[in-house]
Amino acid sequence: MSEYLVNLKINNIPVSVKEGTTILDAAKKLNFNVPTLCNHPDLSVAGNCRVCVVEVKGARLLAASCATPVSEGMEVLTNSEKVRTARKHVIELLLSEHNADCTKCFKNGHCELQDLASEYRIGDHVFIDLVKAKDKIADISSPSISKDDSKCIRCQRCVRTCDELQSVSALAVVKKGDHQKISTFMNKPLHEVVCTNCGQCINRCPTGALTERTYIEEVWKAINDPLKHVVVQTAPAVRIGLGEDLGYDPGERVTGKMVAALKHIGFDSVLDTDFTADLTIMEEGTELLTRLKKALVDGEKVALPMMTSCSPGWIKFQEHMFPDLLDNLSTCKSPQQMFGALAKTYYAKKKGIDPKNMVSVSIMPCTAKKFECGRPEMRDSGYQDVDYVLTTRELAMMVKQAGINFMKLEDEHYDSIMGNSTGAAVIFGATGGVMEAALRTAYEIVTGREVPFTNLNIMPLRGFEGVKEAKVMIKDVKPEWSFLEGAELSVAIAHGLHNANTLMKAVREGKANYHFIEVMGCPGGCLGGGGQPIPTSPEIRSKRAEAIYGEDEGLPLRKSHENPEVIQIYKDFLGEPLGHKSHDLLHTHYKPRIRY
Amino acid sequence: MSNIETLIKTLVEKHGKTRNSLMPVLQGIVKEEHFLSEEAMIAVAKELDLSAADVYGTASFYTFLDTVPRGKNIIRICKTISCHMKGKDEIIEALEDVLKIKVGETTHDKKFTLLTANCLGWCHKGPVMLVNDEVFPEINQQKAVEIIEGIAKASK
Numbered sequence: 001m002s003e004y005l006v007n008l009k010i011n012n013i014p015v016s017v018k019e020g021t022t023i024l025d026a027a028k029k030l031n032f033n034v035p036t037l038c039n040h041p042d043l044s045v046a047g048n049c050r051v052c053v054v055e056v057k058g059a060r061l062l063a064a065s066c067a068t069p070v071s072e073g074m075e076v077l078t079n080s081e082k083v084r085t086a087r088k089h090v091i092e093l094l095l096s097e098h099n100a101d102c103t104k105c106f107k108n109g110h111c112e113l114q115d116l117a118s119e120y121r122i123g124d125h126v127f128i129d130l131v132k133a134k135d136k137i138a139d140i141s142s143p144s145i146s147k148d149d150s151k152c153i154r155c156q157r158c159v160r161t162c163d164e165l166q167s168v169s170a171l172a173v174v175k176k177g178d179h180q181k182i183s184t185f186m187n188k189p190l191h192e193v194v195c196t197n198c199g200q201c202i203n204r205c206p207t208g209a210l211t212e213r214t215y216i217e218e219v220w221k222a223i224n225d226p227l228k229h230v231v232v233q234t235a236p237a238v239r240i241g242l243g244e245d246l247g248y249d250p251g252e253r254v255t256g257k258m259v260a261a262l263k264h265i266g267f268d269s270v271l272d273t274d275f276t277a278d279l280t281i282m283e284e285g286t287e288l289l290t291r292l293k294k295a296l297v298d299g300e301k302v303a304l305p306m307m308t309s310c311s312p313g314w315i316k317f318q319e320h321m322f323p324d325l326l327d328n329l330s331t332c333k334s335p336q337q338m339f340g341a342l343a344k345t346y347y348a349k350k351k352g353i354d355p356k357n358m359v360s361v362s363i364m365p366c367t368a369k370k371f372e373c374g375r376p377e378m379r380d381s382g383y384q385d386v387d388y389v390l391t392t393r394e395l396a397m398m399v400k401q402a403g404i405n406f407m408k409l410e411d412e413h414y415d416s417i418m419g420n421s422t423g424a425a426v427i428f429g430a431t432g433g434v435m436e437a438a439l440r441t442a443y444e445i446v447t448g449r450e451v452p453f454t455n456l457n458i459m460p461l462r463g464f465e466g467v468k469e470a471k472v473m474i475k476d477v478k479p480e481w482s483f484l485e486g487a488e489l490s491v492a493i494a495h496g497l498h499n500a501n502t503l504m505k506a507v508r509e510g511k512a513n514y515h516f517i518e519v520m521g522c523p524g525g526c527l528g529g530g531g532q533p534i535p536t537s538p539e540i541r542s543k544r545a546e547a548i549y550g551e552d553e554g555l556p557l558r559k560s561h562e563n564p565e566v567i568q569i570y571k572d573f574l575g576e577p578l579g580h581k582s583h584d585l586l587h588t589h590y591k592p593r594i595r596y
Numbered sequence: 597m598s599n600i601e602t603l604i605k606t607l608v609e610k611h612g613k614t615r616n617s618l619m620p621v622l623q624g625i626v627k628e629e630h631f632l633s634e635e636a637m638i639a640v641a642k643e644l645d646l647s648a649a650d651v652y653g654t655a656s657f658y659t660f661l662d663t664v665p666r667g668k669n670i671i672r673i674c675k676t677i678s679c680h681m682k683g684k685d686e687i688i689e690a691l692e693d694v695l696k697i698k699v700g701e702t703t704h705d706k707k708f709t710l711l712t713a714n715c716l717g718w719c720h721k722g723p724v725m726l727v728n729d730e731v732f733p734e735i736n737q738q739k740a741v742e743i744i745e746g747i748a749k750a751s752k
Contacts, residue, residue, distance in 0.1 A: 169646070172653030185648035186634055186663075194647065596638040596648050 099150035141189035198313035199367030199530020237429030245396030251543030256411020274421030313521030323592035340385030365529030391531025423552035431495035
C-alpha cells in the first residue's frame with residue numbers, strides 16, 4: 001500500500017487514509033459499522049454478498065465498500081435511507097434462499113446472517129424462494145465437519161479459506177445461477193475427498209452451513225451413566241480461547257475456571273493434554289536425537305528433516321499431498337492420542353478401573369481431532385483410545401447447558417494422575433511452541449545447560465510469520481553426545497497449510513536443509529484452530545498468543561523433562577523414551593492417501 | 597498411459613502448464629471426447645497441479661463444457677423468450693419424435709444429444725438451433741428434421 005494519503009468524507013466527517021484503503025476500512029477508522037458477510041480479515045476481497053454497499057456521491061450505483069478503494073474528495077454515506085433499503089433487500093434475498101430453521105441450528109445466536117436479519121427487522125418473505133433450500137440434505141459423512149447447503153449463502157469464504165490459507169481446495173464453487181453451490185469434486189461426500197478436517201472453513205462461515213459434527217449429547221449420556229468413569233483432557237489452546245464464548249474478551253486465560261466448570265459438569269476426572277504434550281517432547285526429542293545420531297555417527301540413511309506430528313489436519317494433508325515424505329514425520333502420536341492410549345492403560349491400572357467402563361473425552365481447539373480419534377491406528381489400549389472429541393465451542397455450550405455462571409467460578413486444579421504439566425506444554429498451542437518446548441529439553445539433555453535465551457523464551461521461534469527459521473549452535477556437549485559438538489541445529493516452523501505446502505515443496509526439491517520442522521495445520525497454530533471460538537482474525541489470534549506465553553511464564557516448571565508426573569510414568573510404566581512400551585502405546589504410522 | 601491421458605499431455609504441452617491453460621485444455625478435451633469424464637478432470641488437475649474440485653468447478657460453470665457423456669453431435673434449441681414465442685416448443689417436439697429421445701438425452705447410437713440453451717443472440721432470426729458449432733436460424737419443424745437427417749446420413 002502506498003504512503004500517499006487520500007482525503008475523503010464519510011458521513012460528512014473528513015478522514016485521511018492511505019491510498020488503496022477500501023471504503024470499508026476507512027469507515028472502520030471512524031468507528032462506523034458497515035455490515036459484511038463475504039468479507040473477512042484473513043481472506044482476499046470477493047465483493048459478492050453486497051451487504052456492505054454504501055452511497056458514493058456522484059456515482060450512479062451503490063458501491064460495495066469492501067471492494068472499492070477510496071479516492072480523493074470522495075463523499076460517502078454508509079447509512080443513508082437508500083443504503084439501508086438496499087441492504088435490507090440484499091438480506092431479504094439471501095434469506096429467501098436460506099433455511100432459517102434458526103432454533104434447530106448449531107450456530108443459533110452466533111450467526112452473522114441472523115444478526116443482520118435481526119438488526120434490519122426482516123419480516124415475512126417478500127421474495128419468492130427460487131432455490132428450494134429445504135430440499136437440500138446436509139453432508140454428515142465427515143466425522144469432523146457438517147456441511148448443510150440449505151444454509152449456505154454462497155459468500156465463498158470457505159472456498160477462499162480452503163484455497164488461500166490451506167492450499168487444499170477441497171471446496172469449490174460449482175455450476176452457476178440458481179444451480180450454483182459450494183461443493184467438492186463431482187459433489188462427492190466430504191469424507192471421500194482431500195478435506196483435511198481442519199475446520200478453518202467453519203471458523204469463517206457466516207451462517208450454519210459449515211459446523212462441527214457435534215457429540216455433546218453422547219458426552220452427556222456418558223456422564224449421566226453411573227457405570228461409566230468419564231475422564232476428560234483439555235488441550236493447551238482451549239484454556240486461552242474458551243473465555244471468548246463465555247463473556248470474556250480475547251486473550252483471557254481461564255484455566256482454573258475451565259477446570260472448575262468441567263468438574264461441575266460431572267466428569268469423573270479432569271486431566272490435562274498438557275501432560276502428554278510434555279511426554280511428546282520426551283519421545284519426540286529423543287526421536288530427533290536418535291535420528292541425528294543414526295545420520296551422523298552410524299551413517300544410516302534416515303529421513304531428515306524430521307517433522308512434528310501433533311496436528312491431525314497437517315497429518316492428513318501430508319498423507320494426501322506429500323505421501324513421499326511420510327517417513328519424515330515423527331512417529332509420535334499427537335498428545336491427544338498419547339493421552340487416550342495411556343488413560344485406558346496406565347491411568348486405569350493405577351486407579352483400579354476396568355478400561356471397558358471408561359469413556360475418554362477430549363476438549364480440543366480442533367475439528368480434525370474428531371477424525372483422528374476414529375483412525376483405526378488409534379486403538380492401542382485395546383479399546384478406542386479417545387471416545388469423543390468436543391471443540392472449545394461445544395464445551396462452552398455444555399457450560400451454558402449446565403447452568404454454570406462461568407465468570408463467577410472459583411479457580412480449581414486439575415486432578416491427578418496425568419493432570420500435571422509445564423509451561424513447555426502450554427505453548428504447544430501457539431505456532432512455534434512445540435519447537436520451543438523441544439529445544440528447551442533437547443538442548444539441556446545434550447549440553448546439561450539451559451537453552452541460551454533470556455528466561456527460556458526462544459523469541460526467534462515466536463510470531464505469525466508464515467515460515468520461520470532458526471539456528472541453534474550446540475557447544476560443550478556432554479560426553480555421550482560428542483557427535484553433536486559444534487553442530488548447528490537448523491529448524492523451521494510453518495503454520496497454516498498454505499505455508500506448510502510451500503515448505504514441503506522446498507523439502508521435496510531438496511532445497512530445505514533443516515534438521516527439524518514444526519508444522520501446525522491452522523493459522524497461528526492450535527490457538528487459531530478450527531474448533532476455537534468464532535470470530536477469528538489476526539488481532540484475535542495475537543491476543544490468544546499473548547495469553548499462551550503469559551500462561552507459560554506464570555508456571556513454576558517450564559521444561560517438559562522436569563514434569564514430575566512425566567518422570568514418574570517413565571519410572572513406573574514406560575521405562576524409557578522410545579522404549580518397548582512407548583513404541584506400543586505412543587507411536588504410530590501413517591498411510592498414503594490419494595490427492596485425486 | 598490411457599488415450600485420455602495422452603490427449604491431455606498433448607494439450608498441456610500446447611497450451612502450457614499454468615492455470616490460464618485450464619480453459620483451452622478443457623475445450624480441447626470436449627472437442628475430442630464430447631464431454632469431460634471424471635478421469636479426464638482428474639488427469640487435468642494432476643497435469644496443472646490444481647485441485648480436482650477446482651477443475652470441476654470451472655467445468656461445471658460452463659454449459660458448453662459437459663460433465664456427463666454426450667453424443668457426437670450436440671443439438672441445442674434456444675429456449676429464451678423470442679425463440680419461445682416463435683415456436684421452439686414445436687421444434688423440440690419434432691426433434692424428440694424423430695430422434696426418439698427427450699431433451700437432455702442422447703440417442704442409443706451416441707450420434708445425437710438434444711439440449712436446450714439460453715439466448716444464443718439470434719433473437720431477430722428465431723427460432724434458432726445450434727448443432728455443434730453451426731447456427732441454423734429461422735427454422736421450422738420440417739427444416740429442423742431435414743438438417744438432423746442430413747447430418748445423420750453424412751456421418752453414416
